[in-house]
Amino acid sequence: MHLRDLEDDKKMMVVQFLLQHSKDGIPKYGKMKEAGIKFNLGRRTVTRLWAEAKKQKDQGQLINLTSKKRFTPRLRKRVQIDIAQIQALELCRRGTIRKLAVGIQVSKSTVGRWVHLGLIRAHTNAIKPDLTAPNKLLRLRFSLEALEYDRIANILKFKTMHNVVHVDEKWFYMTKANNRYYLTKEEPEPYRSCKSKKFITKVMFLCAVCRPLFDENGNVLFDGKIGIFPFTQVIPAQRRSKNRNAGTPETKPIQSITQAVMRECFINQLIPAIMNKWPQGASKLIFIQQDNAKPHISDSDIEFRQAASQNGLDIRLVQQPPNSPDTNVNDLGWFRAIQSIQEESVCTTVDQLVNAVCKSFMDLSPIALNKVFLSLQGCMIETMKMKGHNAYKLPHMGKDALIRQNALPLTLEVDKDLVDQCIMHMIESGEAESMQDLSLQLGFGNEAHHTTIQA
Template identity: 50%
Template sequence: MAEQRKGNLSTLERNKVAQFLLQKSCNGKLNHGAQKEASTSFGITRKSVYKIWKVAEQQLVSGNPVILLPRKQGNQHKDRMKLDVEKVRNLSVLQRSTIRKMAVHLSVSKSQVGNWIKDRQIRAHTSAIKPTLTEVNKLARLRWSLSHLSPDISNGKLDFTGMHNTIHIDEKWFYITKCSDRYYLLPDEEDPYRSCKSKRFITKVMFMCAVTRPLYSSDGELIFDGKIGIFPFTTKEPAKRNSKNRLKGTLETKPIQAITKSVIKDCIINQIIPAIKAKWPPCASKHIIIQQDNAKPHIDPNDEDFKAAANEDGFSMKLVCQPPNSPDSNVNDLGFFRAIQSLQDDKHANGVDDLLRNVSSSFEELSAEKLNNVFLTLQCCYKEIMMVRGGNNYRIPHMNKGGLIMRGTLPQNISVEERLVRDCLEYLMQPENNDGTLYNINHLVSSFGY
């Protein structure tokens, strides 16, 4: 006697049992002992044999061929609670900030809200505060985005310029550690202990980063990685007294806390401009645009000392300010600073010197490919700015650059439809939007015949 099976039979096995029973039947009636014989032959219970026969008998009565179809697997959850979409729409965003709050306002359990999230009936979203824009800001952003387009129309589209002669500079505070961090530990490991004298005064250093778009040859070989440098605002001061760490008079690295216009000017003239001249590839144009934001400590584009330093050795550098309240128009704020910080957070630091080394090494570790990807994202953002008429109420686009690189189909520049450009120009030409400032879009205006 075969050992009785445990678990469900496959569709093939159920059909074999059904055919066996049909051979042991006459005029739709099973012969005496057929169920017991099938149970013994196939090693299943008589109850399973009976269920299979009832299905086969129904098909015989209806005149259909006896074929047992696959059974539906798992619980179909027909009684699962349905999401009241209108009730969710009527909740304010503050009432949806946590699963607990949603559960209370929808009068359901937290696990039920979790099931809706798992079924993708509700999606999670992290909301970030964006700068408030005036109408003047929006028009400036729209003109700025259009100014980076090439006037050449091909197949009904316009491409963004290569941006190889534009250097983006910006500042950021880098902290020696974070107030709160997350780690994944084994059950028997102790919680890491972290301490400092004050969470309000964690050691920090401001850096100024200068990058441009990487330059590749026609065969894809990297000519210039685009990384001009990252420069800390620090000073060397002698120690005022002895300690267990150093003797009195030892030079210590101290961060400059008050970043004034003179500090910024000294960094640009004495560090950034010499670095540009030292690293700039000979095959690239020496007519360079240095783009900065509108922070008060930044120097005036017409500063005489800057002009004198920037127009030597055959170089012609021009300082421009990006539109106000527009961090999304600078590659540093858009994503490059975040990439540096993600690497810097993995490095341990005990003091200012360690922090400087960690930030500098993280800057050098980032590949030219990453930097080029951020410039493509910047062009995508310019396209989105055109679509929302200068606003910032858009999502940063994603185009799966990693997959495109693997397939060798990553575009060199992002294209914009001619119809969109024409609509933006018509919008700017309206009397209420035309203040006489064209922001270097004359090439587009004449190209489109306005």
């Protein structure tokens, strides 16, 4: 029972009882417990009531026990945050709470309290690719080419992207040099070792995904996961060891990914996987989007063209803009999703690592993959707002909430004024001739700036 719930008369009776059995203001041994039993109160309630009574200097008046106000201790004046002082401090001196506290000459607990209250925030900063002026124009054009004009609704929106296969490569490591674990109080710290941190076993994978297909009820018609292909080879062991005899076949990662290796992967693994998994009734024109890495083959490669024109499919290779990982769904979030699951598996051999990565790839939901494609469209909108620059914050649209409400859009709509400004920017940058057909496709054929293109 709380003190505020006690009747005033009962409070006085408890205090009077303790005063009668006190010596020099201290209740005799056992009287606190006896008072609790006598007045049917808990020991803590009796103790708090006696402590409140002792705060009165005049024992004759005791305490204003009829008051409903609780005792509020006098607080020390807190250090106030100086926003200007923090902003004036160099970023390199704001890397940790300790560095920031030393830089502005306050205690670490004060800085920690500011973080807890949300007055300052922690931010993980990643270096982005440096873009040249031509890079920005290519990024802007790439975003504009992903749009289509809906003449019925008179709106601009993104294409569905169902016939674009995004491919990219990534190294997956057996373990990380630094891992965080949560241990119990008496649990010993784990011991991990290797010959050198520079030579932690790693395998490169080629990941290929496209946008999933769903029916009207949200059931998955096509999961969009073409495949994830490891760059490994099986070779006989050259020497005997305690684990195997000489000549035993063992899986080894291919450390040097050349154009010949990439061509072999595309022709013998990627294209057959596309032909095997491509849904019936889908577009026969398929674009494989890749970055500008040197080992990548071009669309004019003779061997690739022979393999890509089979089974009635027309498979073409297209390049994404240079220095633009944010235009590929793998780099945009899909690789991170795979890695977060893969790191939960303990791997000691290359085969175990390959199995863990492939299992993580298959365990991910097609809904998660579809959300990354919507994030890609959001990034393209931000790219258009920044006129091709990558200095934007990754947009959030609350996709999980929209999924619960069954209101997740298939494609995002784009403001016509924004597209108009982007086209005008391209024209002013000397791309008037190349923008003529694109502006007509996007419904700007009768606009005033089309006259500028013709001029």
